[in-house]
Amino acid sequence: MALGRAYSVALVGLNGYIVEVEADIGQTLPAFVILGLPDAALNEAKERIRSAAKNSGIPLSRRKITANLIPASLPKRGSGFDLAVTMAVLRAANDIKPTGRTVFIAELGLDGRLRPVRGILPAVMASVQAGYPDVVVAHANLGEASLVPGANVKGYRTLARLALDFGADPQELALDFEPEDEAGHGDSEPGAQAVPDMADVSGQGEARRALEVAAAGAHHLLLTGPPGAGKTMLAERLPGLLPDLADNEAMEVTAIHSLCGLPSSAVQLVRRPPFENPHHSATAAAIIGGGSGLPRPGAASRAHRGVLFLDEAPEYERRVLDALRQPLESGELVIHRSAGTAAYPARFQLVLAANPCPCGKASGKGLDCTCTPMMRRRYVARMSGPLLDRVDIQLQVERVSLADFGQAGAEEDTAAVARRVGDARRCQAERLRPLGMETNSQVPGRILRGALRLPAGATRILDHSLERGVLTARGYDRVLRLAWTLADLSHRDMPDTNDIGQALGLRQAASAAA
DSSP, X not given: OOOEEEXXXXXXXXXXXXXXXXXXXXXXXXXXXXXXXXXXXXXXHHHHHHHHHHHTTOOOOSSEEEEEEESTTSOBOSSTTHHXXXXXHHHHTTSSOOOTTOEEEOEEOTTSBEEOOTTHHHHHHHHHHTTOOEEEEEGGGHHHHTTSTTOEEEEESBHHHHHHHTTOOTXXXXXXXXXXXXXXXTSSOOOOOOOOOGGGSOXXXXXXXXXXXXXXXXXXXXXXXXXXXXXXXXXXXXXXXXXXXXXXXXXHHHHHHHHHTOGGXXXXXXXXXXXXOOOTTOOHHHHHEEOSSSOEEOHHHHTTTSEEEETTGGGSOHHHHHTTHHHHHHSEEEEEETTEEEEEEOOOEEEEEEOSSSSSOOSTTOOOOOOOHHHHHHHHTTSOHHHHTTOSEXXXXXXXXXXXXXXXXXXXXXXXXXXXXXXXXXXXXXXXXXGTOOSGXXXXXXXXXXXXXXXXXXXXXXXXXXXXXXXXXXXXXXXXXXXHHHHHHTTOSSOOHHHHHHHHHHHHHXXXXX
């Protein structure tokens, strides 16, 4: 008997680390020990592996089996190590040939079936980046794993077929067992979802314009107005205005969806910006990420490169809303837990929708509101000032008039608006590419006041607002970013005074109406 060796991948957040699995068969009484900080799911692999090997025709040794996962200090979680541990044990018993630098990622069923696991895309990406391009996965994960450039992926349905390819005796193997494809994650192409059309929104010319500006520059948006004004309809149509994701962006988004077990990552890259709409009862862990053990991604990370929509924003817990301040600035979430630290990308567009007061009737239309001034202030104050200061566009949405409501179907559709958004995105991409950025919302203040500095006369109204305390320094920069987006939509080389005035109006419209 010899020391067996195989390789797998441990995920910490979206970062993957190669794990070397050593297996030794001793001369003592039967036992199966797994070392290397395994979690409960990995510890349970001992019984899965014994049954799977027996039912595949290659039963494990009756001696003591010790499996060591290196590095020992790195926490290992999940059932994706089943196959690597099995191959290392079979090699230690000389039942198969050496596996070389092949990486094995799959769960085992008791009948010897290879089952798919979550996070296969980031795991294969990490394997290729570490110099281990040969990867074996469950057949149901084959389509997703094959999305990684440079990976030499093979998919198997049973342990017996895999062992046969690695030199096991075919006369002992249970090769007549051919399971059906898994009906779960990873084996069918997700169906295309219908995109809500802007033509469904009646009237609301100012809000439609604000939505177009938000899409063109990737700006955050707050819509305040009475119930039924169309705030949710507008927010749901924002993803349809955004351009398709580039290859690197699509790989990031698909990796997150794979880690979360979402079906959108099954056999193709996610090309459309995601849309997340969590309920207002969601906890901080559900929005930001967390949980027991190593932290898992939340709605903010699932909305990476897309839209995070918080309807009835004042109904969320204030600490949940304030927890979004970090990713709004950095585009990343770093979550610390006792079992470790995980970092997830979270560069999303935040869209908040809120009523003007608890009863929702406080608006400029003269409707009867039953809320006291103190109730209104408390309601709006649930969204903290530091959070709102990071929201570029803050717009008051009024009820649709009868005249606008009667002209349903006469509005521009999503395709027409998306074309203008795409043109504006190309303009800013050409201007910002030498600076290493893609959209106006990413431009820092030092560049806005440096390489992209506007003439003093153009920013006079902004300077006056800053001096009076109407704008913070952060708000000053965000108005400048909005002005650049308005100029891109108008195909101008730089913003003029009119663009600055419009940008300032878009940022202050909600507060002025209140």
